[in-house]
Every structure is written in structure tokens, then in C-alpha cells.
Amino acid sequence: MLSVLNTIDTGHEDMIHDAELDYYGLRLATCSSDNSVKVYDIKSGTQTLAADLKGHFGPVWQVAWAHPKYGNLLASCSYDRKVIIWKEAGEWAKLYEYTGHESSVNSVAWAPADYGLILACCSSDGSMSIITYNQDTGNWDVKKISGAHAIGVNSISWCPAISADLSLDPLTNKDAPKRLVSGGCDNLIKIWREQGDQWVEENRLEMHMDWVRDVAWAPSLGLQKSMIASCSQDKRVVIWTSDDNVSWTPTILNTFDDVVWSVSWSLTGNILAVSGGDNKVSLWRESADGQWQCISEVAKGLGPTSNDERSTL
Amino acid sequence: MNSTRFSDANLNSHTIYNKKRVKQFNLPHKCFERNVACAWRRGNKFSIFPGSQTTNKTIENSDNKILDIRQEISLFTPILRKLVNEANGAFLSLQRASDMSKNSDNQVEYLKLSRQYRSIVRVCLENLQEATEKVSDGLERNSLQSFTTIFYSIECIWHLCEILYIDVIPGEIVLPYILEWVRFHFPCHEQTAASLLEACEKGSEDNPEYWNAVIGMVVQGRIDVARALLKLHSSSDSSEFKLLDNSMRAMPVYNVYGGISSGEFTISWKHWYAECRSKYTSGSLALQPQLELILRIMIGDYTAFETIRIKYTSWFDMLGGWILFTMPWAKRREMASAAAACAGLTPGEKTHLDIIIQALLEGDLHQVIHEMQQVSDNGWSATHLTDMLYHCGKLQILDKQIDVTAQIRDSLILEYGSLLMEHKSLWSAGLSYLAATPPEGLKRAELLLERIPIESEAKAMRILAEANKYGLPNVVQTVCGCMSTRRLKSGNSGAALTWGGRTRSTELCARAAEQALRRYCAGAPLPHAELLLTGSTVLLSKYCDFHNLYKNREFRKAAKLLVSLITSKLSPDFFWETLLLDTLPLLETETPVLSADDTYEIMLCLELHSCALTGKKADMLRFALARNLERTALLNLPDED
Numbered sequence: 028m029l030s031v032l033n034t035i036d037t038g039h040e041d042m043i044h045d046a047e048l049d050y051y052g053l054r055l056a057t058c059s060s061d062n063s064v065k066v067y068d069i070k071s072g073t074q075t076l077a078a079d080l081k082g083h084f085g086p087v088w089q090v091a092w093a094h095p096k097y098g099n100l101l102a103s104c105s106y107d108r109k110v111i112i113w114k115e116a117g118e119w120a121k122l123y124e125y126t127g128h129e130s131s132v133n134s135v136a137w138a139p140a141d142y143g144l145i146l147a148c149c150s151s152d153g154s155m156s157i158i159t160y161n162q163d164t165g166n167w168d169v170k171k172i173s174g175a176h177a178i179g180v181n182s183i184s185w186c187p188a189i190s191a192d193l194s195l196d197p198l199t200n201k202d203a204p205k206r207l208v209s210g211g212c213d214n215l216i217k218i219w220r221e222q223g224d225q226w227v228e229e230n231r232l233e234m235h236m237d238w239v240r241d242v243a244w245a246p247s248l249g250l251q252k253s254m255i256a257s258c259s260q261d262k263r264v265v266i267w268t269s270d271d272n273v274s275w276t277p278t279i280l281n282t283f284d285d286v287v288w289s290v291s292w293s294l295t296g297n298i299l300a301v302s303g304g305d306n307k308v309s310l311w312r313e314s315a316d317g318q319w320q321c322i323s324e325v326a327k328g329l330g331p332t333s334n335d336e337r338s339t340l
Numbered sequence: 341m342n343s344t345r346f347s348d349a350n351l352n353s354h355t356i357y358n359k360k361r362v363k364q365f366n367l368p369h370k371c372f373e374r375n376v377a378c379a380w381r382r383g384n385k386f387s388i389f390p391g392s393q394t395t396n397k398t399i400e401n402s403d404n405k406i407l408d409i410r411q412e413i414s415l416f417t418p419i420l421r422k423l424v425n426e427a428n429g430a431f432l433s434l435q436r437a438s439d440m441s442k443n444s445d446n447q448v449e450y451l452k453l454s455r456q457y458r459s460i461v462r463v464c465l466e467n468l469q470e471a472t473e474k475v476s477d478g479l480e481r482n483s484l485q486s487f488t489t490i491f492y493s494i495e496c497i498w499h500l501c502e503i504l505y506i507d508v509i510p511g512e513i514v515l516p517y518i519l520e521w522v523r524f525h526f527p528c529h530e531q532t533a534a535s536l537l538e539a540c541e542k543g544s545e546d547n548p549e550y551w552n553a554v555i556g557m558v559v560q561g562r563i564d565v566a567r568a569l570l571k572l573h574s575s576s577d578s579s580e581f582k583l584l585d586n587s588m589r590a591m592p593v594y595n596v597y598g599g600i601s602s603g604e605f606t607i608s609w610k611h612w613y614a615e616c617r618s619k620y621t622s623g624s625l626a627l628q629p630q631l632e633l634i635l636r637i638m639i640g641d642y643t644a645f646e647t648i649r650i651k652y653t654s655w656f657d658m659l660g661g662w663i664l665f666t667m668p669w670a671k672r673r674e675m676a677s678a679a680a681a682c683a684g685l686t687p688g689e690k691t692h693l694d695i696i697i698q699a700l701l702e703g704d705l706h707q708v709i710h711e712m713q714q715v716s717d718n719g720w721s722a723t724h725l726t727d728m729l730y731h732c733g734k735l736q737i738l739d740k741q742i743d744v745t746a747q748i749r750d751s752l753i754l755e756y757g758s759l760l761m762e763h764k765s766l767w768s769a770g771l772s773y774l775a776a777t778p779p780e781g782l783k784r785a786e787l788l789l790e791r792i793p794i795e796s797e798a799k800a801m802r803i804l805a806e807a808n809k810y811g812l813p814n815v816v817q818t819v820c821g822c823m824s825t826r827r828l829k830s831g832n833s834g835a836a837l838t839w840g841g842r843t844r845s846t847e848l849c850a851r852a853a854e855q856a857l858r859r860y861c862a863g864a865p866l867p868h869a870e871l872l873l874t875g876s877t878v879l880l881s882k883y884c885d886f887h888n889l890y891k892n893r894e895f896r897k898a899a900k901l902l903v904s905l906i907t908s909k910l911s912p913d914f915f916w917e918t919l920l921l922d923t924l925p926l927l928e929t930e931t932p933v934l935s936a937d938d939t940y941e942i943m944l945c946l947e948l949h950s951c952a953l954t955g956k957k958a959d960m961l962r963f964a965l966a967r968n969l970e971r972t973a974l975l976n977l978p979d980e981d
Contacts, residue, residue, distance in 0.1 A: 031407050031408065031409055033407070033408035034405050034406070034407055034408070035387075035405065035406040035407075035408070036404070036405050037389075037404045037405065037406055038404070039404045042390070042404075043389050043390060043404050043406075045377075045379075046377070046379045046387055046389045046406055047379055048379055048380070048381045048387065050790075050791055051382070051791055051792070051793040051794075052381040052382040052385065052791065052793070053793055055379075055387065055406070057389070057406065059404070069408070094818075094822075095822045095825065095826075096818060096821030096822045096824075096825050097825065098825050098829060116829065140818070162847075246787060247783070248780050248783040248784060248787075288377065289377050289378070291378060291379070291380055292380070293380050293386075294380060294382055294787055294788065294791065295758060295784045295787055295788065300378040300380065300386065302376055302377045302378050306376050307376065308376055308377070308378045308388060325376075325378075325388060325409065
């Protein structure tokens, strides 16, 4: 039985594009076509607007919270070609602005905290950037991967630190290579690996027949298995699995009635939420025999449902 | 694994997208006409918002609301808190018992723990009933009553499960246990019978419940009580009554310790049975239909059971009687036919409880677990019962010829543990479940533990203690890192340093030490010296030592330390001014404490860092240095110790 805990009226004046909860689930950041980023405190069931961040001059596509051990940092990316990193120190303020892309920046993602303060972003100009904070100099160093996907890159996601190299003992693999997955308008999914001070394309996964809209690397549970979910305008969701991070096997989770916009894993990676143009969010999980099953669906309704599904035997 | 708490669990279905099994949840607002997206929170909570990856100005804006959605968790109701905590204790004892009995059979210990679980449920039921009587709010009463129903069912299932799979039964003869189970959980007509016997009046048949009570006692196997009741009938002296009474009295009762073999018993029982049967066929009770009905029940006539079915709420009421009159020698693995026969008395749709009880009797534990997951107790009973049966070695579930027993048990415990992790005070209980299912459990524990909101220093320490208990160094690092950053942000560099020290992180300590020095320059006091234990904070630590020496008027030692700090060049740029100016009072002590060599060193540093100290202050220092040089040039300062 699901229930609505809380309704947050965002007050955005246009379409919302993303909403992300911070590490502890106590703060919500939203961004919208009204060019603003908003931060809400949602402690104890009530929410208060903590900040209304203005700095972008175009629709803001995505926001991402950094790990709290680096303080309260929020990254946002926008159609205005900029990535802004915001920092809360009493008040929220702009900490750093990155303007290295020539077109809309579609996605931002912080690297696993173990690697340091590193942000990846990708753009419709077909390139991706890896922005690293240098503790000694206090500067942000940028590495750019040009021509990552033709026509544009839509989404990126980091490989969790623990499964960076599955053949290593999880406790001692601090030096395991960093990996990223990206999805783009060339219908491809690509896996990138850091090698020296370069990022190289390690693998390309072909399966989708239209733009790949979202990719999500599943949280690692210390098992000898890596998992990536991808979704596309071809209406399909594909689960990619690997036990060495090198060779990947696709499984089609489902073919939906409409374009699938996003896929996201729950914190422990046991449930995948899929949402798309059919105005539904469906929750999926894998059964013991490796089959994917839909376990819940959330859809628009006209009023509270009276059918209480509590079973009392 | 498919032991979901979100909706229907589906253990044995292999269909990919079985629409019927998917629970659809309708949002209570008329929103999200266009596109919807979802963001996860900790645990089984997420937010839904009308998200979109494109801009489409032509679409009219829907109200931009975000809904926080979570699964309802009835276990978090305060009245069930005790149940959760005590079950946790029993669960941990069970894991210990199983660890200790790797090589030996430990059935007695398991039985004890199974009874402990049952008594936990019993106490919970008593609390629920007490609360139901007190409560005035209708809604709350409903919810309490529904909990009561749920836990009555769980108690009943667990008890039967204990009889059939956990208890040690002599000779495996299960009848007395089943009768006890029926009497305990389905006490029917007992009160009527008791009050009739107490009144002890001839002609009790005037009581409209008289015959129901007599038959009820027969079906429950309380033959003596039934006979006593029959004696209260006004015509109990008639030949029909005597005939039936004889048969009832003569009924053989099997007792493992009774000194006769089951073979002998079977022969005498069959003999008795044939006698009863011939009494029935001869029609000698035809004039007394109620007596004849009792006789038909005693010879296991199915139609007789069908006749009385309507008087009971379930078929379980008759299970004991059916076994008693058709197969009293049955062993516990031979219950399937009895279950089928009794369940068949109730045509139509079966409840969860019907299905579970029948599956238990048939030995289909897979089905039992599958159905238990649908109980609205958030997996409490499914998890604990499965774990119990698993440890007793009674669980063997095959899926396509692969033994998935351990997998199912683990997945239930993982889900249950993760669920408790969401609660603000039950999380440590949750951890103990996750720790029982390595390696995935510990990994999950790590992910979930790190994300428990830390409202206070005390909470952080508790999380650290738990993380250390279960060997989760990453959590220790994360928590210390976050706390250190937080303290730094609020300007408490001493506390930030302590947090860095707790996880022995040079990076955190260096950061905090630097801030402490900076803040000292800006006029803040130094942190306590005890905090400064790590190597990277040498400068700060030594500088604190210097202050202490100076305060204790050990000027010679203080001067030596200060000079060593200056000459070591450890100091960051911003701190040079402070260090150099600190030499001033030492240069002007009554008896010189800085030697000529020291003075030269300080002069050198002053000139090397001329940008750190300028103007009047620099001149003042130069002057003091020159004067000190003048009085020490020809003096050899004695080395202390």
C-alpha cells in the first residue's frame, strides 16, 4: 500500500525538469523551464523554500547534490550552455561556473565521493566534460571528451566506486579505474574509462533503435555483478549486466506504450523506477531467476482511491 | 528476489509482466497530465513530479506539485514496537543457536525459540485488545482490530507450523497436538458446555444451544465432556442414549506410551469402528436424529461433517474431529488428505488463511511462504517464520531443480532489515538483520547507514558505534567526513579536527588544522591541545605546546620550540606574521632566552618573509632582534636538559 506523505507546491512558473533529494533525503532541489533552481527543506513532513537560485538564462535540465562530506554543494546544468556549482555557506551562492560547452548541457552527475570532488556533464554539442576540484590549488580542472556521441549526449552516470574493477577485492581497489556510462542521440550507449590522464572509450553498447534518453549505473551491493539500465525513444528499457565491466549482456526489461524518458535505481539498487510519456511511473525488480517483474505502477488519478488493499487474511 | 513489500509478492510466477499482479496506485491529484518522473529517497520512499526533458510552451502548465510517496508501514505503529524489538531478540538468539549447532541437532533449542516467537505474538495480541477497549476513535479502533485479526492469524499459523515442523512429537502421532491446536484457536461452544455442566440440570436440552454444544465437544474430541452433557438430557436413561454412550466410552484412544503398538491399536480401533457402523446401519438410533448425527460423525461420515459445517466459521474447527474419527494414527506427514477433505467442506473462494493452513498440512512450504508475504505485517511473519524453518532444516524450495531456499530466506531478511532501517529508532535492529545475511546485507547496511540523517553529535556517535560493531569502515569514514565538514562550516575547527582524528584522515585533519590557525590569526582561541594527535597537525600541535610553555613561564623551552617552528618552515604563508611576532616578548625577557644563533635565524626568516611582516611591526621586531643580539653575542646560553 503506497500513500502520499506530502505534497510540495514548487511554485515553479514553468515545466519542472528534475527533482533530486540530497544524501539524507532531507532536502529537495528542483529545476525548471523558468530558469530557476529551488531548494526545499523537507524535514518532518513539512517543506520550506530554502533557496531560489537564479543564475541560468535558459531552462535548467538537471540538478545533482554532491556528497555531504564536501559540504552542501549543488550542480545544475542548463540550455544556456552553462554548468553552475552552488554552495551553501550561510546563504546559497555560486561557487563555480563552467562555460566550456557550445550547446545545451543536458546532464550533470557527481562522481562517487571516494574519488574526490568530481563532476561530469554532457551536452548537445556531442561532448562531455569531467570537472575536478583540486584541493591544493582550489581550482577546477577540466578534461573534455569531444565527439562522444554524434548529435548530442543526453545522459551520463558514474560507475560506483566499489565495483570499478570487479576482479579486485572491494576493500582494496582504491586505484581501480573510474568509469562512466553515457547515452546519446546516435542511439548508442558508451562506457568510458579513465586511463592515465585520458578518458578512453572502452565499449559501445548497441541495442536501441532511437535516441537513448537516460542511462543509470546501478548501486553496487558488493556482488560480482554490474548493472546499467538504459531507456530510449524506441520505447524500450534495457538492462545491461556484466561481471567484469568489459563484456555486457542486454536484457529487454519491457517495451512500453510510449517514449521512456528516465530510469532510476533505488538506493540499494533493488528497485528500478521507469517513467515516460505514458504518464506512469512503474517499479520493477528482478526475481531470483533473473526475470524482471513490474511490482507497482503509479499513474494519474482523479481522486483518492477507496480500494484499501490491506489484506487481513 | 521477488519478495516485494510494495505489493504482491510473487514467488513462483515466472511471467514477466503479469498485469493482474501489478498493483496500480492512483495519485490523489488531478495532475501530471503530461509526463511524470520520479526521484528516489532513502528506503522505499520516492517523489513524483511532472517532469519532462523537453520544453513545450504550448502545453498549459499543470500545477507544479511534487508528491512524496511512500509505502505504508504498519509495523511502525507504536503499539507494535515491542513486537518488533522482541522478535529481533529472538531472531538473534536463533542465529546464535544455529551457529552453535552446526554439527549437532538442536531441535529442543529451536522449539524453545519458536515458542518464544509465539509468546511475543500473544503479548502483542493482549496489548492490542487492551488498547482496543480503551480507544474511542472509530478509525483507530478499526485499525487496532485489523491488527488483531492479522496477529490472530499469524499466531494460529505459527502454532500449526510448530506442530508440523518444529516440535518433537513422539512417534510422529500428531492427533493430540492438532486437537489442542483446534481447541486453542477455535474455542467454539466451550462456554455453553461449561455453563450447562455447572448448572447440572436434567432437561438441559431446553437450552437452544444444547445440541450444538454436544456436537461441538464431539468434534473437538472432548468425548468425556460430550458424554457428561448427554447425561443432562431428560431422556438420558433411554436405550438410545445408552447405546451411544457405550460406543463413546469404548472408543480406543491411542497413546504412544500406552504400552500397545500402533498396529494393535489400529486393530482395536477398526473393531470399534465396525461396531459403530453396524449400530448406524441397523437404524437403532433412527428415532433420535441428533444422536444418529453424532454416531455418523464418529464413523467419519463425510455428509455428517457437511451437515454441521454451517455451524462453524471455518473448516479448521472440524480438522481435529475429522482426523480423530478417520485416521487417529496419522503421522504428521500424512495430513494432506485430511486437509483436502476438510477444506472441501467449504466451497467457494478461499481466504489467505485457508490457503496457508492447507498448504501447511500438505507440506507445501513454498506456498506457505508465498502466501505469508501477502499478510499486511510488512513481512514480519514471513521473515521470521521462514528463518525459523530454514534453521530447523525443514525448508527446501526448488525452483527449476535449483535449491533456492537460502536465497528466499536471505531476500526476506534483507527486505525486512532494510525496512527497519527507514525508522528513526528501529534502524539499529534493522542492521542486525542485514548483518545476518552477508555479503549483500552488509553492503546494503553500508548504503543505508551512511544516509541516516545525523541530527546531533550523539546520533553520529551511535552510527559510528554500530558501523564499528559490524565492521563497516567506509561508513565510519563517511560519517566523520560529513561531521568534520559540518563543524568546519560552523567555525568549530577543534571539533572538525576531532572528527578527522576519529577516522585518522590526514586530509580532514590538515583542513581543520589550517582553519584553526587561520581563525587564531583572526583572533579566535586555539583548540584544546588534546585534540591534536595526528601527524599532519604538527604545526598546530607544536604551536599549542608553545603557548602552554609560555603560559607556564618556561620561557627558555618556549623560545626553543618557537625557533624550531620558525626554522622548520612548516608554517603556511598566512601564519608567518604570528610566528615572528611571537618572538617579540621572548627577545625582551630580563634574562635572555634566545641565543645569538637563534636571533640570526629569526632575522633570516624575517627578511625571507618580508611580505608577511611589514611596516611598524617589522621595524619593531628588527629593533628587538638587534638589541637581543647585542646582549647575547658574547654569551653562551646554557642548554637546558
